[in-house]
Amino acid sequence: MSASPLLDQLIEALRCLPGVGQKSAQRMAYHLLERDREGGVRLAARLAEAMEKIGHCERCRDFSEVPVCPLCASPARETQLLCVVETPADRLAIELATGYRGLYFVLQGRLSPLDGIGPRELGLDLLAARLAAGDVGELIIATNPTVEGEATAHYLAQLARQHGVRPSRLAHGLPLGGELEYIDRGTLAHAFGSRSEIPS
Secondary structure, eight states, X not given: OOXXXXXXXXXXXXXXXXXXXXXXXXXXXXXXXXXXXXXXXXXXXHHHHHHHHOEEOTTTOOEESSSSOHHHHOTTSEEEEEEEESSHHHHHHHHHHSOOOEEEEEOSSOOBGGGTBOTTTTTHHHHXXXXXXXXOSEEEEEOOSSHHHHHHHHHHXXXXXXXXXXXXXXXXXXXXXXXXXXXXXXXXXXXXXXXXXXXO
16 A cells, blocks of 8 residues: 555556566556656557557457458458467467468467357357358468367367368477477477378
């Protein structure tokens, strides 16, 4: 408790950010008030504007200020390829790290019945409609290699097959440049079990 109820409310509001506890929120609030009030005003304005104006693309469910995001509207993208990711951050990582030129579908999560997240919450009805339209030839499943991510991948593969679309899954295994003795057991076991023949 500080002498200012408004300061306490600011600190509590900052705690909504991931990884920000009481001490971190307190440091942020004090920094803005002591050293960067102009930055704090700018942050508040951008935050308010973003919360009001940023929604989801009608086609891919990524964050967008317009009904169809620029990536989905681009005629330069390959419509036959559709990559499914869990989050907008995953989409950005693939876009920056690869030469992928297809389209995306952002789940905004993964199947987790215990948390009340089922197919409807992930927009899989919208995905099914896209697959049924016949424009997609390959569904690239890029969910994370977690228990929920694997269950989601299995569900997506079944959905793709129902609509005559070929499902594929990102490869998982050993990192490039990694040494076996430092790889965790789960990753090593998965990589060993998924080994493939070396082409000649």
